[in-house]
Amino acid sequence: MKTKFKSGILLASAILLFAQCSSPKTESSEEMATEESTAMKTPSLTLLWETPAELITNESVLFDPSSGNLYVSTIGGMDPLEKDGKGSIAIVSTAGEILNPAWVTGLNAPKGMAISEGKLYVTDIDEFVEIDIASATISNKWKVEGAQFLNDVAAHNGTVYFTDMNTGKVHTYAEGSISTISEGNSSINGIAVANDGTIYGLDASGLKKWNADGTTTIVNSTVTGGDGLIILGDGNFVASRWQGEIWFASADGETNMLDTKAAESNTADIGYNPAEKVVYVPTFFKNKVAAYKLDY
Numbered sequence: 001m002k003t004k005f006k007s008g009i010l011l012a013s014a015i016l017l018f019a020q021c022s023s024p025k026t027e028s029s030e031e032m033a034t035e036e037s038t039a040m041k042t043p044s045l046t047l048l049w050e051t052p053a054e055l056i057t058n059e060s061v062l063f064d065p066s067s068g069n070l071y072v073s074t075i076g077g078m079d080p081l082e083k084d085g086k087g088s089i090a091i092v093s094t095a096g097e098i099l100n101p102a103w104v105t106g107l108n109a110p111k112g113m114a115i116s117e118g119k120l121y122v123t124d125i126d127e128f129v130e131i132d133i134a135s136a137t138i139s140n141k142w143k144v145e146g147a148q149f150l151n152d153v154a155a156h157n158g159t160v161y162f163t164d165m166n167t168g169k170v171h172t173y174a175e176g177s178i179s180t181i182s183e184g185n186s187s188i189n190g191i192a193v194a195n196d197g198t199i200y201g202l203d204a205s206g207l208k209k210w211n212a213d214g215t216t217t218i219v220n221s222t223v224t225g226g227d228g229l230i231i232l233g234d235g236n237f238v239a240s241r242w243q244g245e246i247w248f249a250s251a252d253g254e255t256n257m258l259d260t261k262a263a264e265s266n267t268a269d270i271g272y273n274p275a276e277k278v279v280y281v282p283t284f285f286k287n288k289v290a291a292y293k294l295d296y
Contacts, residue, residue: 043248045257045279045292049096053287058090060152060228061271061280061289062113062120069093070271070280071103072289073110073122081125081149083108089122089131092289094273104131106138112152112191112269114160121160121173123150128162128173142178144171152228152269156193163188163201170201182210190229190239190269202226202239207249220249228270230279238279238294240267246279248296258292265290 057075064071069091076086087107091100107129110122119139120131126147130140144150148166155161160173163185170182170191190202199210206221207229223239226247230238237249244261247254258281260267266284272294273280281290 041296043255043257043294043296045246045294048278048291048293050290051092051096051098051288054098054101055090055092055282055289056086056287057284058268058282058287058289059109059111059284060113060269061092061282062115063094063271063273063280064115065273065275066115069099070289071113071120072282073107073113073269074101075109075111077109078285080109080111083125087124089113089120094276094278094291096289096291104136104138111150112154112162114153114155114162116155116158116160121153121155121162123153123162125150128171128178142173144178151189152191154191154193154199156197161191161193161199163191165189168203170199182214182216185216187225190226192229192231192237194231200229200231200237202229207237207239219251220254222254223247223249227268230270230272232296236296238270238272240270240281242266242268242284246270246281246292257294 055072055074058072059075060073062071072090072092074088077084087110088102089104091103092098107124110124113122120133122129128142128144132139147164151163151165153162162171165187168185168188169180172179172181186204188203192200206224207219208216209219210216226239227242228240235250239249240246244267246258246267248257265286268282268284271280277294279292279294
């Protein structure tokens with residue numbers, strides 16, 4: 001009995017000693033796993049496909065969850081302010097196939113787009129254009145007073161928001177009426193609206209949001225002069241710069257995920273498929289749309 005008792009004590013002591021010696025290794029492993037996990041979360045873009053170079057001066061891409069296709073606005077010429085009637089909207093599949101290069105024609109230099117209540121809304125220099133999606137026809141046009149360079153568009157709960165880069169204004173369209181809700185936004189371009197109705201925009205000051213009282217707060221001051229804007233949620237955004245950059249941005253910092261300036265490939269008004277986490281990039285003078293998988 002004594003021998004067995006002593007053996008039991010020795011066995012228990014050995015187990016305790018082994019556990020104590022193993023603890024530092026376990027903590028070290030956990031730290032390494034945390035470091036690896038953090039490293040894996042560095043935002044990145046991986047090229048999936050490119051269309052043929054047949055979308056002449058394409059400025060904006062919009063993913064339509066209803067049809068599963070992409071709308072692409074094409075200026076058709078070299079001048080984004082020329083009223084030459086060459087502008088159109090193309091339809092491209094999410095596999096990169098150009099399904100219809102001239103789905104809607106008769107525009108000048110179409111840029112930003114948004115979908116609201118069965119209509120596709122497009123900015124066209126100094127006009128705000130409504131396209132009936134079902135019939136693929138232009139159903140209305142509004143000349144915006146004082147407009148010079150209408151650009152990006154976003155929609156939320158029946159209201160459509162759009163920017164004028166040259167005048168620094170943000171306009172809204174609702175129930176047949178256009179109003180101005182914000183002024184003094186230097187070189188305002190990209191605009192997006194969160195699910196809770198908060199408006200975000202890109203101008204010379206960076207990425208900013210509009211407060212309930214109409215004032216604005218800078219979210220990120222590094223990504224200035226942005227073009228397309230995507231709200232990812234949880235305080236994270238993707239923003240493009242026309243010159244050839246795409247950034248992952250938040251209040252905590254930013255990461256330049258793509259730089260195509262050396263290739264002279266622009267990154268204009270980007271689109272996004274949230275279910276697949278795919279960013280669609282109009283390359284402007286390269287005349288093609290490129291798709292990238294977003295990992296973050």
